[in-house]
Amino acid sequence: MVDHSNDQSTVDKGIAAQQALLADADPSLTDVADVAKALNVDPNVGLSEAEAKRRREKFGPNELAQAPPVPKWKKFLQQFQDPLVYLLLAATVISVIAWFIERANTAPGAEGGEALPFDALVIVLILVVNAVLGYIQEAKAEAAVEALAQMTAPQTSVLRDGKVVRINTADVVPGDIIVLAEGDSVSADGRLVTAASLRIAEASLTGESVPVGKKPETLAQAKALGDRANMIFNGTSVTQGTGRAIVTGTGMNTQVGKIADMLSATEDEKTPLQKEMDYVSKILGIAVCIIAVVVLAALAIMEGFHDIHDVIDSLLLAVSLAVAAVPEGLAAILTVVLALGVQRMAAHNAIVKKLHSVETLGSASVICSDKTGTLTRNEMTVERVVTPSGEVQITGTGYAPEGRMVLPAGVDGESERGMAIRDEVTATLIAGTLANDGELREGDKPGAWDIVGDPTEVSLVVAARKVKADRKAKHYVRVAEIPFTSERKRMAIVAKDDADSGKLTVFAKGAPDVLLSYCSRIQVGGHVRPLTDGDRQDILATVERLSSEAYRTLGQAYRPLETSSLAEVPGIAVNAAGQISDIAEQSGAIETDLIWNGMVGIIDPPRTEVRDSVAEAHRAGIRAVMITGDHPLTAARIASDLGIIESGGKALTGDQLDALASKGDAAFDKATSEVSVYARVAPEHKLKIVESLQRQGNIVAMTGDGVNDAPAVKSADIGVAMGITGTEVTKQSAKMILADDNFSTIVAAVREGRVIFDNIRKFLRYLLSSNVGEVFTVFFGVVLAGFLGISQPDSVGVTVPLLATQLLWINLLTDAAPALAMGVDPQTEDVMNRRPRKLTDRVIDASMWGDIIYIGVIMAAVTLIGMDMHLSGGLFTDRSVDALGHEAQMVEARTMGFTILVFAQLFNALASRSHAQSAFVGLFSNKWLWGAIGISVVLQLVVIYVPFLNSAFGTTPLSAMAWLECIGLAAFVLVASELRKLVLRMMAKK
Template structure:
């Protein structure tokens, strides 16, 4: 367990005031090995998880109570209490069946609503758990990736550009390390970090040798020893304020709110009109009759107002998001799901997204010639060949060795072999260079023994190169310091003044770089790029003695007057499945734009192969973008499919131009500087493997496999989710309209259809309050949710994206919903009229039988309506058996309705009588007109569309 030394020292000092060695010793850690795994587990039990406190969850009883805390439900409960009071005073019936039945239904409805919301919450929590936040630590002498929650005091963090710091820590190593600490200090400018102790007490903003949990690494890299975790971190102490955030509603939720309020007002108006008609026609005069009216109209309002829309929408969204996660795309926000269905442009990186990100060096070109390599993947067991023959030219061999030496020393990756399986830890490009160097017999560990690294200028997307400075302990002058650089060949070549012929130890000469030679070298770049090879240049120089003291403050001015060593050409083959996904995206009306930092010729070759661009199209470079105005760029982005040699700020301009043109844009990114473009895009897409923490934090969607295929799959799922939401709405709204119109016109036309009260009945209506609420409970829950998991329409990826200006419920959809509601009403009232003596179609049943038939017919009509809701254009018979959950929901509803009709105690509760098989057949036949009517409407639309096409 951690020693008391540091805890005692904290009485007078804190970590930033002590030397690094003292802090490491106090925490009983090790600079080279870190903690052992067993000790880390002990400390985890002692200190607890490295996590901020989660927001206090709402108590279960409050979540359940919230289901009944709506105006209509409260009004219904009050009406139930009044009804029970009236029954207790008058005792006209032996038992208050209706009041208690309504109460039980309301109770079940509330529990069902709670279960829906609980399931939705659990689904969202499961999705959040998929966003596993990890960090690199040194344990047992090896670099390990662990969950940030498992980090403990004494762990040594490995920090790289783009990371989010996992805990408060004392800096042990800082190589051009700069952090953005605005979340903690309010300072927007990145802060440089160092390792020296600070002798006096200073504020957090001045603790330049500390890094703090939640801050982002803007540049550089380093190591730091964890001093505090969880709630003891600086940000953990203020975590309470971070939890009080207001959840913003998405456009879809706002639209559903508007629809719900509009329908609520409409239904309440109809209910008031209906109650007035009953009061006038039935000549109500007793308190019991007034209470019966109140129960009826409030029950109708409760059943007809789609209060469950929000819960059902949340469940449909969360289930769809889980399906996306299964297809390697974690969508973090509901608004992103909405945007996915409307995406018109995908702006994608090339490396790792359209390609495999398994770099393999194919060739090295030096001043004296070209050497090819036969390596495949990360196995260094290949060979070096010159013109198809084994390499034996000593001058060329020396140049290739010198170039690869630079590639190894200016390199932070690690090549490992585990039982013959070679793996790379670090950047794939750097790993490929290590593989090739090892093929030539160069071992990184041996070289690092001879060339002690002193400092580094890390790679950045703006500079496009990295450099390291070493002490040459194997040379004649053991104090000589040399700099090795690697990076974009054209950028590096511009910093070179000469080139090296032969090796740097014996038999070398430095030849000045003339204009002709520079032109010839650039021709090599283009030749390699034309073969779809990614190019990396290498160079070096000796550091003058007078510059050595300034190495701690090493700056880019040292990366001048370099000596050119050569260029490496490596291949990152396109993913075989990418071309098919690009074609699928294009068929669905989604443009694919490739944005890369690679050479334009390489970009063009890959784009042709994948079908992103066609022959004759122009590749726009970052330099051209710099010279293009915003207005001109808005015109340019309409046609350009490939951008090469771009910097992250160019991505932001491209996104802004596309959005200015009204495009719904998905943008991929992985680096810190990609964050602005990811935030600006409608859907920011971060890489789950190669991406930085900052990029993932700024993104709306994270690709677990960094694969373009997953973006297209997410768009397909996004369209399916939106379509399923429309199915749920089509079903719920048309069914509710059918219920409301049946009750309204049943009361209005009561005398016409023979609906006359019998002795002992308080009021006369097509359905009782208990029956209305039962229909709502029976048909709105299971069937609606079953539509939420309907499989995607196979034709949806052959249609253009929907416009975000297009409402969720279009005018044509409202017409369809209204027609279904009217057909449902006519069929139900037809059955009511047939079941009663008198009316337009005289029958021979009593009021209880007629209400049972009406009740059953309306239930069956809504069950038939499930099939209508699945498509507004496609016949139900095309996908009749595609969704088993629909059939299970229908079967369960039929069984429950049968129980209400045939079980005596339920018959008393719902005022039903047993039905004859012929009665069921009649109800079933009439109810099916809902289905046949919609099928005829679809057929008519198809015929009309065909005629228009002929014209």
């Protein structure tokens, strides 16, 4: 064993040796022992945690170099890189010029003019505040995305302190012993130590489309990357077999790192939602520019430009009109709402890797799910063991090795038959335990047990411990392996019996019908005899019976090789040097003439919460589909228990799918539109099912865990990987990862996706209707200025209904906080009682545009009415001009209009929470919205009652009666919205 002490000189020598090896030597031409010595590691023990930590500090994280982070000051300045901000800056320049001209034309000592350019100062202040808010929102979104990245960080199995552990790939260091299995992503460059049927897909690095077979033998001469059979490379993936390798290169010292410039990050493509928001902003911008031109023309025709001040005021009005129309913070708010929603999903075990996947989640119409672990508990338990002499029950559930063997009724354990059954059960479980890659470990807490590997395999280990068969299995040491694959449906190992002169024995397990075809003998009562056709029929009948009772069956067999050397086994190929070729490629010589031991019946009980989730999915118009490799009867029984199909429903098998596929897409599509349970399917069938459902216009979610599931998971609209049992390749292909491997989590994520999308529509309805209200207020205020009393017959120059600073303040006050609060609005009762939306449906549809225009008109009307009530010569009042004159009246009227518009938008925030449901349903359910409204009210009071802000914003304190008018008129927005919703609900009932 290598000494991993804290002796610094040893550490320094080790690091120096590593650097020399990484810089000069070619590990493919170096013997494994020499590579291990150079990297100061024992391949059987691995590095210690302390040594691994030192090496990580020395070599850095196992990551490709990334672009340096953008400095905070640059991120802040980026908030100003927006065409709308450029318009505001132009308005600032115009305002300052106007102030200078006004000051220049004011005689010294004379009254008039402002001491400071308040308009310009307020615009700059609002720009800075907007930038700060945008910066904070983006920082929150980045933090949320970073947190998700940490949750979905790829992991690697390594050998540390003699134990196989899972660590973040970034923590892999030179000298680590990587443990490879089917479905793993290779996280670093390394030199193979052992390999069993190991094949690795290296297309991403070499372009070779066929997976490459790997062997640990040292190469005689240097070869191209694609021919280095004893090396593994970062970025590739294991498609078959197992192996171990010493890490020789990490991060930028890998082959991928050398071509990292080819892997530079590209700019993220905008999501459909973002594209629609860009489209909406563009349309609004064009519309407002047209309105601005019309307003300027109306001002010029109706009032005329008498001096430079009129021109400047009109330009300021046009710019503020454009700013009022488009919500500046929309993109940032959208990102934050999505990020917060995804964080909520992550807290409930659904880790969504990309924010835009939320859009797709809310539209799911079919969820295709594996059975084991997703619909069931994945606490596989061996309950039955059937041998030629009888059938026993194994008590106990879960992974705790606590239970016993219960013999058939009427059989005495001390009788000849009882003893025969016991021996046969023990032999069956020994075979199942040895032909096994699972591991059972005692957890940190008393009575807790942790599993490593496939739960089905671990269930055999647990059963063996219950009946003490594991004690006899300890005599055997594995010397060769033929791994399980989904195509082979079986696994075999060759083990040496240390208690019997090192004699070799083959142990195998697999699907009973498959394994039975490789058996020619059967062991009954301690004697081996030929396997008859009657035996085969009895065994297959038992498989059918157990499957109908929802048991998964696995057969076990063995074969003594009567030799202590694999080279002496008939049919084994040996080269000139006496070395055996890859044993996994010689299965024909090993998996033959096997002796049937018996079979086990494994139960995986359905998750109790899944039945409710399936029912909820059906209510939401979402079809649940089970796809499994299990027996059709087992699949149908579980699906029926969960409510996926009616009792007595049938499952479609892989063979039947192949027959349908041969008849063309129409026949296949008809079957998939009607059948919801598929059994005995291969991975390629999953892909065909997904494609068929998509051809029918469905938005498909597909779960997967194995490497062969990756194509179907990637092709699905929502690929879902298992976080516990899923392979790294599948996780990388998926858009969502289930941290608990639970079907209910998928349904919960769909529900959350719908809630998020609903909330996005809520704040879009709110923002756009409020901004349209501002535009209509200015437009009609200018066009109807004479009728409303805004301009007087004897007045000279341009008089606008609201100042540019007031419009900017309204946007600042009412856009950000209420919109963000609406983005976290609680779900409505009907969120899972309606059909899925189609991805082709517009986010802002005709109905929402109707809401937006309707509320915008009402908002403009009450604002202008409120102003008219405080002006002389208006439509609703004919108030006489007081002693202060029309200018003082105009300030009061603007303050009224300014305040009414703010409160109207706050009432609109309550009204916009639903298209048809009353705002009074769940009125106080969103505390964040009420907090945002409260803050907005306080800030508006500050602008009206703080003297120096009166000058900056052109406001004046209001009387109590004026406040009653303001609130009453503003509340009419909510009243009008409620009347419209009432009509909509009545029409819906009819």
